[in-house]
Amino acid sequence: MNSSRRHHLTQLDRTIVQLFNERARLLCASTELEETVTAHVDDLLQRSTGPFPAEALRQAFEAIDRGCQEAGQ
Amino acid sequence: MILRLKRGGGPAEIQALRSRIESEGLRVYQSPECLRPILAIVDKVPEALAADLLQSPQIEETTQPKTAWRLVAREFRDSRTQIDLGGVRIGDDTVVVIAGPCSVEGRDLIEETARSVADSGAHILRGGAFKPRTSPYAFQGFGVEGLRQLKDAGEKFGMPVVTEIMDAADVPAFVDHDIDCLQIGARNMQNFRLLKAVAVAGRPVLLKRGLSSTVEEWLYAAEYLAAGGCHDIILCERGIRTFETATRNTLDLTVLPLLAELTHLPVIVDPSHAAGIARLVAPLSRASIAAGAAGVAVEVHPRPHEARSDGPQALLPGELTGVVADARIQAAISGRQLA
Structure with missing residues (x-):
């Protein structure tokens, strides 16, 4: 991988981490959101048309949810 | 020196x-x-x-400093100015959303709007009680009664309030009604007597950029406030007058990275007055935060077509919720978070 692609990847990963944190903050602040999250994610997965495999996305969201729950505790 | x-x-x-x-x-x-x-x-x-x-x-x-202003110059502070506006921090690593109607149009309406502002996740309630209107026949605002209604609505829904002051003689009324932040409007940016009077009010000041003011003139206006003893100054870019007539004004986002070099003061953006068109407010809000704005100030009205001023630029409550959600994402992308 050349240096510019590595830089792009670093930037993307940094943004993904920042968004994970923001998602956790939002969930921590709003208990009533929790019930609607699963249906919302199912809908997103069905609509996803990118190259990222749907099953891998589902697992990623499950991991994110676990992280958010841990953050909430 | x-x-x-x-x-x-x-x-x-x-x-x-x-x-x-x-x-x-x-x-x-x-x-x-x-x-x-x-x-x-x-x-x-x-x-x-x-x-x-x-x-x-x-x-x-x-x-x-290369510039002639001193107290608002970047060199005058090691750190950037952070302001506590009624419990909401502005100028740290957070992004704030200020929202409300152009004018306070009555107790019921400001409470209805304040409820939607609070529900959206916005932080500060805005609304004009003293209105600087181009036409003398246009609605001029409810004056002191408007201040009271705005403050009551803010307290009811747990938000500090910001509203425009047009006359130095009104400073005591703003303080008596515990208005959390005094706004100097674009038309009064160089009303130096007003700046001097507001500087000693002991409240944060939101200083809008004049319709045709240069960055230098804007910062000199801020210097008047600082020289008068006001350290809690928020600059607000709200569009400038150019040859372009497709929008109400031209939003000058160039100033955001520029002002970050020139001053320690936080800068927010008012895309509603810049565009004058409600559907442009959301993308301009995103752009503002991406360019480093400490927040956005937008107009919202439950029934924009009935608004007594600036209805075409007012968001619906649902649209405001979208702007706040976008602000959250844009803030996170830039390593900040919603206040």
């Missing part, structure tokens, strides 16, 4: 240095910095005194 003092100097030493400078008939101001005091001499420093100061053991560094 800006003097950066060495750490550890006591108040007596600083006062002695100030007295030395003032004895030459010069005006000197001290930065609110805690760790390392910074002094700004706003008058031309005689060569002999400048040479003396360079030799002073108290002084670590002297700088001569």
Whole structure:
């Protein structure tokens, strides 16, 4: 991988981490959101048309949810 | 001239240095910095005194800013100004959303709007009680009664309030009604008597950019506030008048990274007045935060077509919720978070 692609990847990963944190903050602040999250994610997965495999996305969201729950505790 | 003092100097030493400078008939101001005091001499420093100061053991560094403003200059603060506006922080690593109707149009309507602003996740309620209208026949606002209704609505839904002041004589009314932040509107940006009066009100001030004002003129207006004793100044870019008539004004986002170099003051953006068209407000809000704005101020109305002023630029409550959600994402992408 050349240096510019590595830089792009670093930037993307940094943004993904920042968004994970923001998602956790939002969930921590709003208990009533929790019930609607699963249906919302199912809908997103069905609509996803990118190259990222749907099953891998589902697992990623499950991991994110676990992280958010841990953050909430 | 800006003097950066060495750490550890006591108040007596600083006062002695100030007295030395003032004895030459010069005006000197001290930065609110805690760790390392910074002094700004706003008058031309005689060569002999400048040479003396360079030799002073108290002084670590002297700088001569390229610009003529001093107290709002970036060099006057080690850190950026952070403001506590009724419990909401502005200017730290957070992004704020200020929202409300253009005008306070009555108790029921401002409460209905305030409820939607609070529900959206926005932080501060805005609304005009004294309205500077182009036409003398247009709705001029409810005046002091409007202040009361705005403040009551803010308290009911747990939000501080910001509203425009047009006349120096009204400062006591704003303070009596515990208005959290006084706004100097675009048309009054260079009303220097008003700036001086507002500077001593002891409240944060939101200073809008004049319709056709340069960055330099804007910062001089801010300098008036700072020289008058107001340190809690928020600059607000709200669009400038250009040859373009497709939008109400032209939003000058260029100023965001530029002002980050020139001043320590936080800058927010008002895309509603810039565009004058509600559907442009959301993308301009995203752009503003991406470019570094400390927040956005947008107009919202439950029934924009019934608004007594600026209805075409008012968001619906649901659209405001989208703007706040976008602000959250844009803030996170830039390593910040919603206030």
